[in-house]
Amino acid sequence: MISERTRLAVLEEEFLPVRAKILEIAASLDRIQRAEGEGSRDPNWLQIQSALETLLEDQAGRAERVQMLFSRPYNDQWRETHKHSTS
Amino acid sequence: MYYIDPHIHMVSRTTDDYETLAKMGCVVVSEPAFWAGYDRGSVDGFRDYFEQLTTFESRRAQSYGIRHYTWLCINAKEAENVSLSREVIAMIPEFLDRPGVLGIGEIGLNKNTKNEATVFLEHLDLAAKTDEQILIHTPHLEDKYQGTRMILDMLNDDRRIDPTRTLVDHVEEHTVRHVLDSGFWAGMTLYPVSKCTPARAADIVEMCGPERLLVNSAGDWGPSKPTAVPDFILEMRRRGHSESLIRRVVYENPLQFFQQSRGFDFEPPEASGATAATAI
Numbered sequence: 086m087i088s089e090r091t092r093l094a095v096l097e098e099e100f101l102p103v104r105a106k107i108l109e110i111a112a113s114l115d116r117i118q119r120a121e122g123e124g125s126r127d128p129n130w131l132q133i134q135s136a137l138e139t140l141l142e143d144q145a146g147r148a149e150r151v152q153m154l155f156s157r158p159y160n161d162q163w164r165e166t167h168k169h170s171t172s
Numbered sequence: 173m174y175y176i177d178p179h180i181h182m183v184s185r186t187t188d189d190y191e192t193l194a195k196m197g198c199v200v201v202s203e204p205a206f207w208a209g210y211d212r213g214s215v216d217g218f219r220d221y222f223e224q225l226t227t228f229e230s231r232r233a234q235s236y237g238i239r240h241y242t243w244l245c246i247n248a249k250e251a252e253n254v255s256l257s258r259e260v261i262a263m264i265p266e267f268l269d270r271p272g273v274l275g276i277g278e279i280g281l282n283k284n285t286k287n288e289a290t291v292f293l294e295h296l297d298l299a300a301k302t303d304e305q306i307l308i309h310t311p312h313l314e315d316k317y318q319g320t321r322m323i324l325d326m327l328n329d330d331r332r333i334d335p336t337r338t339l340v341d342h343v344e345e346h347t348v349r350h351v352l353d354s355g356f357w358a359g360m361t362l363y364p365v366s367k368c369t370p371a372r373a374a375d376i377v378e379m380c381g382p383e384r385l386l387v388n389s390a391g392d393w394g395p396s397k398p399t400a401v402p403d404f405i406l407e408m409r410r411r412g413h414s415e416s417l418i419r420r421v422v423y424e425n426p427l428q429f430f431q432q433s434r435g436f437d438f439e440p441p442e443a444s445g446a447t448a449a450t451a452i
């Protein structure tokens with residue numbers, strides 16, 4: 086199912102789009118830091134830091150791991166939790 | 173290439189969009205019932221909406237040579253109101269034998285609450301009792317993973333539910349395998365901000381294979397693009413994938429899934445073309 090293209094061919098095609106996306110992220114982080122006030126302990130900021138670290142990991146599956154990082158955990162006892170909640 | 177958009181909310185789109193879709197090769201749209209942009213106050217609000225979905229919308233599509241099909245339910249957002257939901261669920265059977273109705277949908281979860289789960293289960297019960305196919309919405313962003321797992325728990329708990337007649341929509345990298353591994357159909361929604369992009373959908377096809385995978389545009393009130401399925405076709409072609417693989421995902425898979433609904437009477441253009449050719 087994987088397409089026939091070689092890694093180098095895909096890399097060449099993805100290079101400029103990836104470069105552009107990284108620059109967008111770099112500029113966004115600068116924009117956040119340039120603004121006045123606190124924020125370095127904010128959970129959203131910390132989540133962004135963890136996501137960036139995930140990108141540097143060597144094995145495939147980064148997109149899935151980043152998704153999980155931005156997800157609420159699944160609690161397989163959710164029915165019990167619902168039983169005790171009012172709505 | 174002919175294609176089918178299996179999840180698009182045409183009530184929120186203009187007639188010009190129908191024309192554009194037709195020009196791009198869209199031959200069938202399927203429109204699940206959803207949120208109107210505001211919470212409806214009464215069961216009659218839903219009755220009027222189902223009337224619109226089963227009559228006016230199909231006529232609007234037909235004038236561009238597109239077949240319009242629909243799914244009925246009270247969506248997860250409005251399911252927080254359990255008593256209204258029960259009235260709507262009791263009223264749905266009035267419409268199930270209308271032409272163009274494919275089943276119950278898009279039911280599901282939004283914020284994964286107890287009320288949403290209650291109403292979801294009552295919809296499942298209706299679908300099981302009326303032998304209807306089911307189309308399911310999964311939550312967005314941080315709630316998607318938990319909500320998808322809860323939905324799969326509820327589906328797997330009910331022995332009456334046939335996975336091959338159930339489509340779980342809005343899957344992404346972290347939920348697609350859970351859905352496919354349980355035997356359900358999985359839909360990828362191509363949406364600019366939340367959900368999937370054409371490139372990531374193509375990645376998922378490369379990683380999971382085309383079996384029981386569909387792509388759709390959602391085309392709703394948000395900043396969505398009704399022509400997202402053609403964008404996916406282009407991305408797949410750009411990567412050198414075969415026309416047969418692309419056609420399987422954007423045409424044959426939805427066709428195969430819809431053909432299991434008794435309300436699906438679509439005659440593929442090739443078939444009618446072939447008949448005409450033989451006649452000559």
Ligand SMILES: [Zn+2]
Nearest residue numbers: 204206278390
């Ligand atoms: Zn939808």
